[in-house]
Amino acid sequence: MAARLPGVTVASVRGLTKAFGERVVLESLDLEIGSGEFIALLGRSGSGKSTLLRALAGLDREVSGELAVTGSVAVAFQEPRLVPWKRVLGNITLGLDAPVERAREALAEVGLTEREQAWPLTLSGGEAQRASLARALVREPDLLLLDEPFSALDALTRISVHQLVLELWARHRPAVLLVTHDVDEALLLADRVLVLDEGRIAHDSAVTAPRPRHRDNPELITLRADLLTALGVSPEGRS
Amino acid sequence: MSVIELEAPAEVRPRSRPQPSRTRGKAWQRWLSPIAVIAIWQLASSTGLLPPRLLAAPATIAATAADLVQSGVLPTAVGVSLQRVLLGFGAGAAAGILLALVAGLSRPGENAVDPIMQMLRALPFFGLIPLFILWFGIGETPKVLLVALAVSFPLYLNTFAGVRGVDGKLAEVAHTLKLGRAALIRHIVLPGALPQTLVGLRQSLGVAWLALIVAEQVNATAGLGYMINDAREFLRTDVIVVGLLVYSALGLLTDALVRLLERRALSWRRGFLG
Helix, strand or coil: CCCCCCCCEEEEEEEEEEEECCEEEEEEEEEEEECCCEEEEEECCCCCHHHHHHHHCCCCCCCEEEEEECCCEEEECCCCCCCCCCCHHHHHHCCCCCCHHHHHHHHHHCCCHHHCCCCHHHCCHHHHHHHHHHHHHCCCCCEEEEECCCCCCCHHHHHHHHHHHHHHHHHHCCEEEEECCCHHHHHHHCCEEEEEECCEEEEEEECCCCCCCCCCCHHHHHHHHHHHHHCCCCCCCCC | CHHHHHHHHHHHHHHHCCHHHHHHHCCCHHHHHHHHHHHHHHHHHHCCCCCCCCCCCHHHHHHHHHHHHHHCHHHHHHHHHHHHHHHHHHHHHHHHHHHHHHHHHCHHHHHHHHHHHHHHHHCCHHHHHHHHHHHHCCCHHHHHHHHHHHHHHHHHHHHHHHHHCCCHHHHHHHHHCCCCHHHHHHHHHHHHHHHHHHHHHHHHHHHHHHHHHHHHCCCCCCCHHHHHHHHHHCCCHHHHHHHHHHHHHHHHHHHHHHHHHHHHHCHHHHHHHC
16 A cells, blocks of 8 residues: 655745743654555654644644645544534534534444534543544645544554545545554554654654554564564563 | 442431431421511511511511502612613623633633723622713713623633533544534534533523622612612611512522523533433
8 A cells, every 4th residue: 555646745844943931842853744645653652743743633733854745734622622612513613614414424434423423522432532533524624634543542443444534535635744652553553654763753664564554574573573673672572 | 439339328228218208298397487587577677576677577578569569660670770781781692602712712802802801801890880970970870780790700701611621522523523613612612611501691690690799888869779668768677678588589580590591501411311
């Protein structure tokens, strides 16, 4: 699955630097995101993963360096961040220029047709996260930013939402930047896995194994060991 | 720690379970003591122990209430008082909410509005009555204005806090959804501030009736306060009590209206509140 169209980038980052006071979180970071590319961004907590995502989303303007995003961007956050006083459908259509049928289609795609009139606070964690994905995807983004959207889900729900994200990505082909701390999740989903360390991309490897992937795929096993080393964790977890 | 956490529910549960049925089955018991108080009161009046000069008998009060309604005195008085409250409340609520939005939505707005509101809030507004009389005479204006002033502060403070308390994460969502400032205010800020504004609304309605009662003690020529003051001249304690009961009934009624409004406007929280 060579998703990347040669030469077409949706986001280009050059020398991105971000400091909170004395603490430099991103230091002269370079990154190109190709059209339709599924990237997973790994890093220890505090490594600046979310800072990079927020910069790409335009939520953090206090950064220096070049940051060019061509095309539209949508974000799904760790907590679904649905607007609690708008019903599910109202959340999908919020700020949307397209007719309401598009929102209904998006809800159907994530399997929430039945819940379109529900209040967000009555949704389960998985339903809320699916609604959040629908809200992002209905905008047909060129770049979809996912900020640890699976981390708060229980293990079974996470598997089904992983499947859903892959299906939606295969159908709509946005470039995806998935911020996660889960190495296995990154390997199961992404074309390309990055490790952020000390403010830069410390590791960049392509994942070529065909989907659906299994954890015991030899390529993934080798990559997992490399990634864990890059993250400063011994693969055996014993040292 | 864990011992306390484990033991507490085990102890509480069996105790709390039979409680609902016990209170529901004997709800009428809660009426016993008020009825007894009224019976003793009536007895004291009938035997002459409690002279009508101090407090009229319950039966007299009931009869007077019926008379006042039939003669049209009470409905007219209520109408006049209601009008004052509605005008004052409308003006005060509009001013309070508008100023809260000005202060809540921008720093310059906050700097311009908030210090003045905080200073005015510290004034004992019933103490303003002499000034109000000097400024606006003894007609309707000072009464309506006193109600408006009293109403505006709880609504200002609560709406301002509500606007500032809107979840910044939702504002970020609005930004990623490309909502403009007007849409952000309409879809995120105002509905987000609404629960707190409704708290302010309940407080301000309570204060509105209080302000009205105080204002109507001063040179009123119509309305409930006038009816009560007039009755005092003739030692008609029965009329005074009827007036007080009407005040409290109106207060309870408006509170119920706000609660109804709350249930409708905040139905999105229903699932959350269980």
